[in-house]
Amino acid sequence: MAIIGIDVSKEKLDCFWLKDAERRTGRAKVFKNTPGEFPALMNWMVAQTGEPPAQLHFVMEATGIYHEALALHLHAAGSKVSVVNPAWVRDYAKSLGVRTKTDKQDSVVLARLGAREPLRLWQPEPVEIRILKALLTRYEAVKQDHQRELNRLEKAEITQVSEVVLESIHTLLAELEKERVRLEKCIRQHIDQNPNLLADRRLLESIPGVGPVVSALMLAVLRSRSFNSASQCAAFLGLVPVQHESGSSVCGPARLSKAGDATVRAKLYMAAVVAIQHNPDIKRHYQRLLKNGKSKMAALGAAMRKLVHICFGVLKHQTAYQARIA
Numbered sequence: 112m113a114i115i116g117i118d119v120s121k122e123k124l125d126c127f128w129l130k131d132a133e134r135r136t137g138r139a140k141v142f143k144n145t146p147g148e149f150p151a152l153m154n155w156m157v158a159q160t161g162e163p164p165a166q167l168h169f170v171m172e173a174t175g176i177y178h179e180a181l182a183l184h185l186h187a188a189g190s191k192v193s194v195v196n197p198a199w200v201r202d203y204a205k206s207l208g209v210r211t212k213t214d215k216q217d218s219v220v221l222a223r224l225g226a227r228e229p230l231r232l233w234q235p236e237p238v239e240i241r242i243l244k245a246l247l248t249r250y251e252a253v254k255q256d257h258q259r260e261l262n263r264l265e266k267a268e269i270t271q272v273s274e275v276v277l278e279s280i281h282t283l284l285a286e287l288e289k290e291r292v293r294l295e296k297c298i299r300q301h302i303d304q305n306p307n308l309l310a311d312r313r314l315l316e317s318i319p320g321v322g323p324v325v326s327a328l329m330l331a332v333l334r335s336r337s338f339n340s341a342s343q344c345a346a347f348l349g350l351v352p353v354q355h356e357s358g359s360s361v362c363g364p365a366r367l368s369k370a371g372d373a374t375v376r377a378k379l380y381m382a383a384v385v386a387i388q389h390n391p392d393i394k395r396h397y398q399r400l401l402k403n404g405k406s407k408m409a410a411l412g413a414a415m416r417k418l419v420h421i422c423f424g425v426l427k428h429q430t431a432y433q434a435r436i437a
Contacts, residue, residue: 116221129222170225193230320386341423
């Protein structure tokens, strides 16, 4: 199996084939990060390694949107692809004593990481999930723009600016509200038109505290990748506690890792506030933690984590929520 590290940027792809892991020797080449260059990249790798595409393992960092097209192309060609967390790569480079930070050096580190560690193979998201995530992202962007205009309107009214400015703000607010409603309808229709998504949404909304917004977000999270456990999903969303202790002198309070999507966590926070009032399992869990001396914020974080576990469970077992206590 040939290991190739690829440092992805907006304009180019720095590739490094690790020919000899012990001697750390290999071949490097730079390609443009455009779909038209992807076949040339694959052909060069096959020619250099003498291996078919199925025997090539490409390792790259998650770089927002810039790695996605390449990962899809390589996966479609039959190669193995691993997309790793940049923070892990950075820490791994430090463990190797690498202080130089260049695109070429990063590709070498990625190749060495692929040769030393058993990396999880990347799988493309189902098309319906990709569309759903794009709709949700756009929906949140329009909501944020709407709130910004509301803030501007408040400032304009206080400072008593001209009627022309007020009219402009009101016009934009009306258009943004119209677009928000349209996107909300599109999200609902997209889920309704996909039987699997529709069935999963109904299961999620059987959970007290989970409404249409949270159910759509959790659909996008839980169906975008294969989680082995509910705890793994909670860790992905940044809802696991992180300890900070050392010896007898350092003993900081545990806090949430906050390693995942902040937008999803914000929605789960509000859902947990509702759930501790109306969901019997989460309510009991929350009250037990308060009784044991946990702060309200720590207990609420645990309620968010518990809600994710329940969401994971109903989809895994394809069974509507049933309270465990009377």
